[in-house]
Amino acid sequence: MDFDLKTNEKGNLVIGGADTTKLAEDYGTPLYVVDESKIRENYQRLYKAFIKHYSDFKIFYACKANTNLAVMRILEQEGSSIDAVSPGEIYTALLAGFEPSRILFTGNNVTDDELRFAVASGVKINVDSVSQLQRLSKITKPSNLDISFRVNPKVGAGHHEHCITGGDLSKFGIMEEEAVDVYRIAKDLGFNPIGIHAHIGSGILDPEPFIMAVKTLMDVAGRVSNEVGIKFQFIDFGGGLGIPYLPEESKLDIELFAKEITNLYKDKLKEYNLGKPYMYIEPGRYIVGDASILLTRVNTIKQSYRKFAGVDAGFNTLLRPSMYGSYHHIVCANKPFAQPVQNIDIAGNVCESGDLFARDRPMPDIQEGDLLAILNAGAYAFSMSSQYNSRPKTMEVLVNQGNSDIIRERETFADVLSKQNVPIRLLK
Numbered sequence: 001m002d003f004d005l006k007t008n009e010k011g012n013l014v015i016g017g018a019d020t021t022k023l024a025e026d027y028g029t030p031l032y033v034v035d036e037s038k039i040r041e042n043y044q045r046l047y048k049a050f051i052k053h054y055s056d057f058k059i060f061y062a063c064k065a066n067t068n069l070a071v072m073r074i075l076e077q078e079g080s081s082i083d084a085v086s087p088g089e090i091y092t093a094l095l096a097g098f099e100p101s102r103i104l105f106t107g108n109n110v111t112d113d114e115l116r117f118a119v120a121s122g123v124k125i126n127v128d129s130v131s132q133l134q135r136l137s138k139i140t141k142p143s144n145l146d147i148s149f150r151v152n153p154k155v156g157a158g159h160h161e162h163c164i165t166g167g168d169l170s171k172f173g174i175m176e177e178e179a180v181d182v183y184r185i186a187k188d189l190g191f192n193p194i195g196i197h198a199h200i201g202s203g204i205l206d207p208e209p210f211i212m213a214v215k216t217l218m219d220v221a222g223r224v225s226n227e228v229g230i231k232f233q234f235i236d237f238g239g240g241l242g243i244p245y246l247p248e249e250s251k252l253d254i255e256l257f258a259k260e261i262t263n264l265y266k267d268k269l270k271e272y273n274l275g276k277p278y279m280y281i282e283p284g285r286y287i288v289g290d291a292s293i294l295l296t297r298v299n300t301i302k303q304s305y306r307k308f309a310g311v312d313a314g315f316n317t318l319l320r321p322s323m324y325g326s327y328h329h330i331v332c333a334n335k336p337f338a339q340p341v342q343n344i345d346i347a348g349n350v351c352e353s354g355d356l357f358a359r360d361r362p363m364p365d366i367q368e369g370d371l372l373a374i375l376n377a378g379a380y381a382f383s384m385s386s387q388y389n390s391r392p393k394t395m396e397v398l399v400n401q402g403n404s405d406i407i408r409e410r411e412t413f414a415d416v417l418s419k420q421n422v423p424i425r426l427l428k
């Protein structure tokens with residue numbers, strides 16, 4: 001996999017037509033840089049790959065990957081719908097201009113208040129448990145709601161065990177063997193379920209488990225439809241489509257993937273006489289993952305028992321390497337193609353030993369003051385950032401055709417403290 005790096009005449013890394021070294025000078029670091037046209041390209045490539053095989057197809061962007069409003073606006077313009085997993089994500093999607101009918105709420109372990117919020121917002125609700133279903137029936141008139149169920153198809157996949165959401169260890173969804181009974185309970189309570197859903201995990205580069213899950217979900221849908229008399233309006237296969245993070249990984253062959261999934265889908269629709277329901281998928285990472293980089297400046301070169309390059313971002317800014325041991329490719333922004341001359345640890349500024357962006361990474365010569373670009377920082381990057389160590393959250397800019405706009409201001413210390421109160425007795 002080559003990471004499709006572009007440089008200008010100065011040899012500096014360019015993203016969205018903008019010189020990364022200039023962006024870092026103008027806005028400071030750490031800095032997330034989001035490439036608008038890359039998001040649009042990713043969306044369109046995926047959409048076109050499926051729509052040509054099956055016309056009733058929709059993408060529900062899993063906005064947990066990146067909830068920046070500008071990113072959401074871009075995807076609204078492209079025609080996407082939204083997979084939301086919390087009231088906050090529903091709120092964000094509505095604010096970004098998505099009609100409630102274009103939002104599917106897939107909560108897990110949701111409270112009654114959260115259910116009330118979803119109902120009041122008018123979004124479709126993807127139910128995760130019988131408990132949730134029963135509580136929902138007390139909150140609103142069941143016949144007024146568009147619901148589906150999340151089914152655990154017993155197969156799971158993902159880049160890390162935390163990211164596998166199918167199989168017998170997973171907390172998500174209803175068991176596939178109980179699906180018929182659960183849909184029956186829903187009908188008895190007065191619901192008219194219109195959909196069925198599965199999401200088996202995240203970061204899948206091998207299509208096999210995804211295809212197995214599609215098969216299982218279609219068989220479940222067939223049973224439910226025939227035994228309970230449900231006419232499905234949509235069947236949702238969730239997200240999980242991976243992107244290459246490691247240089248030796250290859251991209252998912254999306255054309256082949258879409259062809260296989262849609263062929264299987266159409267065969268199973270026929271087999272069970274399911275009509276022509278919409279096919280939904282819910283990618284997050286595939287759409288935004290490679291559309292952003294994180295720029296961070298080296299402030300310390302230190303030879304301890306090992307050699308470290310210390311930078312001004314940390315796991316508060318990008319958690320994935322510490323949380324999952326994830327590999328993110330890192331290049332020097334002023335010489336992205338320079339050959340490695342050393343193995344070095346690239347360490348963040350958080351006060352924990354696990355705060356490493358890379359261990360023993362082959363890198364070119366790095367000096368204090370150099371700018372590093374951490375690639376593939378568009379998904380689960382800013383959205384998982386925190387204020388740990390009382391560090392204000394960082395800035396995001398959107399680049400397009402060489403122009404840049406701030407899409408999130410850098411937080412201040414006051415922002416970090418803004419919700420705290422000290423009881424008066426402690427002020428004496």
Ligand code: LLP
Nearest residue numbers: 062199202203239240241282283284285380
């Ligand atoms: N649909 C549902 C119901 C999900 O739970 C998720 C992700 C997706 C769709 C989108 O998955 P994607 O296409 O982005 O793989 N923080 C982890 C990833 C966690 C994903 C959680 N659910 C990471 O940084 O890799």
